[in-house]
Amino acid sequence: VKAVVALEGLPIEALPTPAALVDRDRLEANCRRMRARCDALGVRLRPHLKTAKCVEVAALSGDVGAVSTLEEAAWFLERGGPGDLVYARGVTPRDLPRVRALREAGLDLAILVDDLDVARAVREAALGDVAWIEVDSGQGRGGVRPEAAALLDIGRVLERPRGVLTHAGQSYGARGADALRAVAETERAAAVGAAERLREAGVPCPEVSVGSTPTLTHAAHLDGVTEARAGVYVFGDLFQASLGSCRLEDLALSVLTRVVSRGPDHVWVDAGALALSQDRSLAAFGDAGYGWVCDLQGRRIAGARVDVVNQAHGRVVGLGEAPPVGTPLRVLPVHACHTAAMHGVYGVVEGGEVVEQWTRLRG
Amino acid sequence: VKAVVALEGLPIEALPTPAALVDRDRLEANCRRMRARCDALGVRLRPHLKTAKCVEVAALSGDVGAVSTLEEAAWFLERGGPGDLVYARGVTPRDLPRVRALREAGLDLAILVDDLDVARAVREAALGDVAWIEVDSGQGRGGVRPEAAALLDIGRVLERPRGVLTHAGQSYGARGADALRAVAETERAAAVGAAERLREAGVPCPEVSVGSTPTLTHAAHLDGVTEARAGVYVFGDLFQASLGSCRLEDLALSVLTRVVSRGPDHVWVDAGALALSQDRSLAAFGDAGYGWVCDLQGRRIAGARVDVVNQAHGRVVGLGEAPPVGTPLRVLPVHACHTAAMHGVYGVVEGGEVVEQWTRLRG
Numbered sequence: 001v002k003a004v005v006a007l008e009g010l011p012i013e014a015l016p017t018p019a020a021l022v023d024r025d026r027l028e029a030n031c032r033r034m035r036a037r038c039d040a041l042g043v044r045l046r047p048h049l050k051t052a053k054c055v056e057v058a059a060l061s062g063d064v065g066a067v068s069t070l071e072e073a074a075w076f077l078e079r080g081g082p083g084d085l086v087y088a089r090g091v092t093p094r095d096l097p098r099v100r101a102l103r104e105a106g107l108d109l110a111i112l113v114d115d116l117d118v119a120r121a122v123r124e125a126a127l128g129d130v131a132w133i134e135v136d137s138g139q140g141r142g143g144v145r146p147e148a149a150a151l152l153d154i155g156r157v158l159e160r161p162r163g164v165l166t167h168a169g170q171s172y173g174a175r176g177a178d179a180l181r182a183v184a185e186t187e188r189a190a191a192v193g194a195a196e197r198l199r200e201a202g203v204p205c206p207e208v209s210v211g212s213t214p215t216l217t218h219a220a221h222l223d224g225v226t227e228a229r230a231g232v233y234v235f236g237d238l239f240q241a242s243l244g245s246c247r248l249e250d251l252a253l254s255v256l257t258r259v260v261s262r263g264p265d266h267v268w269v270d271a272g273a274l275a276l277s278q279d280r281s282l283a284a285f286g287d288a289g290y291g292w293v294c295d296l297q298g299r300r301i302a303g304a305r306v307d308v309v310n311q312a313h314g315r316v317v318g319l320g321e322a323p324p325v326g327t328p329l330r331v332l333p334v335h336a337c338h339t340a341a342m343h344g345v346y347g348v349v350e351g352g353e354v355v356e357q358w359t360r361l362r363g
Numbered sequence: 364v365k366a367v368v369a370l371e372g373l374p375i376e377a378l379p380t381p382a383a384l385v386d387r388d389r390l391e392a393n394c395r396r397m398r399a400r401c402d403a404l405g406v407r408l409r410p411h412l413k414t415a416k417c418v419e420v421a422a423l424s425g426d427v428g429a430v431s432t433l434e435e436a437a438w439f440l441e442r443g444g445p446g447d448l449v450y451a452r453g454v455t456p457r458d459l460p461r462v463r464a465l466r467e468a469g470l471d472l473a474i475l476v477d478d479l480d481v482a483r484a485v486r487e488a489a490l491g492d493v494a495w496i497e498v499d500s501g502q503g504r505g506g507v508r509p510e511a512a513a514l515l516d517i518g519r520v521l522e523r524p525r526g527v528l529t530h531a532g533q534s535y536g537a538r539g540a541d542a543l544r545a546v547a548e549t550e551r552a553a554a555v556g557a558a559e560r561l562r563e564a565g566v567p568c569p570e571v572s573v574g575s576t577p578t579l580t581h582a583a584h585l586d587g588v589t590e591a592r593a594g595v596y597v598f599g600d601l602f603q604a605s606l607g608s609c610r611l612e613d614l615a616l617s618v619l620t621r622v623v624s625r626g627p628d629h630v631w632v633d634a635g636a637l638a639l640s641q642d643r644s645l646a647a648f649g650d651a652g653y654g655w656v657c658d659l660q661g662r663r664i665a666g667a668r669v670d671v672v673n674q675a676h677g678r679v680v681g682l683g684e685a686p687p688v689g690t691p692l693r694v695l696p697v698h699a700c701h702t703a704a705m706h707g708v709y710g711v712v713e714g715g716e717v718v719e720q721w722t723r724l725r726g
Binding site: 001002003004016050068069070071072074075077078089090091092093094098101102105114115117118134140141142143169258259260261262263268270273274277278279280310311312313315324325326337338341342343344361362363 | 364365366367379413431432433434435437438440441452453454455456457461464465468477478480481497503504505506532621622623624625626631633636637640641642643673674675676678687688689700701704705706707724725726
């Protein structure tokens with residue numbers, strides 16, 4: 001009686017619940033589409049591995065990636081993941097020995113700097129040439145402004161930075177193709193402008209990295225950019241669908257759950273906050289609750305959604321007459337990065353059966 | 364270069380971040396206090412293990428417990444956890460073979476039923492005498508109402524149920540000692556009333572189980588009750604402090620984090636949604652954001668809180684002048700069950716040093 005149950009070869013109706021399901025065909029199509037998009041834009045795709053945290057998903061997009069923690073970097077290294085990773089969160093001086101150790105173990109791990117004192121520590125640790133300078137293109141979450149004096153100060157300390165990197169996270173607050181195209185241009189212009197300032201000051205800046213799934217999807221062009229980062233495109237989710245970054249029928253991640261109790265106008269299922277996450281980022285834009293509800297085959301049940309989550313329970317409304325206890329349902333996530341993070345494995349589904357089981361870094 | 368770093372023996376300022384810290388003295392005092400409270404109320408304490416999901420924490424409260432998933436039950440069995448567990452979420456017919464297997468492996472695992480069809484399946488599986496009947500004492504999350512005909516129907520099908528069990532989760536929406544005492548009495552009266560109805564109908568009902576940390580803390584008496592369940596008391600959190608279930612100086616769980624970027628009136632730290640959770644259950648009652656912020660020694664910095672979380676970033680406001688990148692801080696959780704679930708290990712702290720490292724079931 002193991003805590004972890006082998007899923008491979010089971011029809012999905014036989015799986016223990018809750019379970020994270022990945023539709024293989026949709027996943028592969030999403031990856032193909034983003035690669036083609038980046039080819040058309042003339043940039044290298046650097047997938048952000050924080051969404052899936054899974055070697056098999058990373059392998060669908062080649063040997064480069066971005067990670068959000070050093071734990072992820074070490075985890076991918078242990079499992080033969082991509083050899084070229086950017087740790088895409090501001091590094092601290094205390095991280096530098098671990099960064100060096102990961103590099104000495106064979107990983108081409110780059111880091112991110114937006115602070116002059118940290119830049120000095122990075123140079124001291126002989127890591128100046130694997131550092132990117134983080135640029136703030138309007139999100140206000142770290143980074144130096146492209147026009148700030150600090151940009152050149154940091155560049156001069158690093159001497160030969162890899163390049164500049166920005167993420168226009170404000171794209172998540174935009175709505176409509178025009179607004180998203182404008183955010184994409186703001187992101188591009190900030191990064192390219194910062195790179196040009198550095199070069200004019202005599203600091204080499206070979207690389208210019210931008211990106212988020214919405215800005216990449218909507219950008220008119222990426223002139224001057226060398227690489228683009230995106231994460232959630234691999235799965236898509238209701239939030240991305242609301243932004244036009246994917247269609248509902250592209251959503252590759254769902255959570256299988258079962259009815260555990262019937263109420264007068266609702267049922268309770270065994271997927272709560274620790275299976276779906278507590279993400280409510282769509283609350284301002286619509287009424288998706290904690291996810292839309294589908295039948296076992298993944299067909300949406302119009303109007304059905306999870307409207308309450310407790311730790312291990314979710315409440316589903318809009319089903320009409322309550323189905324029996326034990327009835328399987330599938331929930332489409334609001335924000336796939338957070339939902340996926342609640343699971344330790346993916347059941348990879350083809351034709352209603354789990355054909356593979358992929359391990360992910362939980363959290 | 365391992366993904367998981369050994370924490371034992373390190374001073375907390377040397378830990379990789381984010382990290383879940385448990386203050387051993389506070390944890391033990393919280394457990395002692397709840398045991399004494401249940402002794403005074405004349406009931407057996409059945410700790411809900413879903414908060415800590417940790418064998419060492421479970422051992423502080425004896426050999427009984429409640430779990431919220433069958434994965435937890437199997438995980439505790441693998442690790443020599445408590446031998447007497449209640450799976451305290453409605454069982455489904457598909458779960459029954461796994462329940463039987465866990466019982467045959469030596470675990471005294473009981474189950475919960477609130478549905479007549481499920482009760483029939485439970486009897487069919489010869490599990491009627493390890494089933495509790497779930498009673499709804501006002502939360503509306505599963506359970507039969509104590510006055511419902513279904514209570515007796517289910518009891519007769521099960522023949523010899525273990526007892527009745529209820530959880531007045533509406534206590535989380537109450538404020539003030541009087542209101543909480545009233546919820547506790549509602550919870551007690553519903554469970555005891557259901558037990559009496561069953562007994563009058565000739566269905567044995569030896570056990571009566573109630574509980575939540577707030578109702579146990581505030582109950583005037585628990586006459587007719589045999590056992591009480593509570594979970595979050597082991598750690599406490601800002602929400603429980605707001606309910607008067609603990610004092611701020613009892614909070615035993617915190618998340619160690621470091622500044623990764625400085626802004627004009629805020630800093631960004633490396634604890635985001637996947638270290639703190641996205642729980643905002645205090646939003647209606649105060650302004651705790653995603654947690655209050657303390658210094659390395661755990662002393663609260665008045666006014667400092669995490670006001671934004673992204674997946675791997677949190678924003679801290681109210682610190683005054685921004686401290687340097689790398690500065691360690693500790694965050695007190697809004698809801699410890701959700702925050703703890705984001706971590707795979709606890710660093711157990713005594714005197715500013717990690718004296719033990721405890722594994723927890725992540726998620």
